[in-house]
Amino acid sequence: MRIEAATERDYAYIRKRDRHLREQLITAKIQGKEIYILRTDDGDPIGWLRYGYFWDNTPFMNLLWIDEPYRGQGAGKRAVLYWEDMLREQGFKLAMTSTLANEGAQHFYRKLGYKDAGCLLLENEPLEIMMTKNL
Structure with a gap:
């Protein structure tokens, strides 16, 4: 598996699958190198990591x-x-992420060293757990 910054050739892959990112922001995120694409050894995309x-x-x-x-x-x-x-x-010293309290991802992040740092409660939504990790 390879991990690399997304390029314009990844636009369609991201657009089709990332339902949380407004289409108008995809190009800016790619240009800002804020999306990493995971690829098979043959170069086929198999996932992505997006941050802000x-x-x-x-x-x-x-x-x-x-x-x-x-x-x-x-x-x-x-x-x-x-x-x-x-x-x-x-040069960053801290990373953050979050996950819903009803999702198993919280256990994944804790195994990687992320610690609960607070929460966000929106009306009619599950609790959002905020997590941080010192780098």
Whole structure:
């Protein structure tokens, strides 16, 4: 598996699958190198990691997605560790993410060293657990 910054050739893959990102923002995220694509050794995309910045200064992983046939094989862990390494190289000391309290992803992030840092409760939505990790 390879992990690399998304390019314009990944636009259609992202647009078709990322239902949480407004289409108008895809190109800006690609140009800002805020999307990493996970690829098979043959170069086929199998998932992505997308991030932004909380408070405009703290890297915040907005979405990690692995296509169904490739789940449970360590791709997600490799993607998060790769992202954290890139953040360290850029001088960041803290990373953030969040997950819904009714999702199993909270256990995945805790195994990677993320700690609960608070929560957000929106009307008619499950509790959103905010998580941080010192890099």
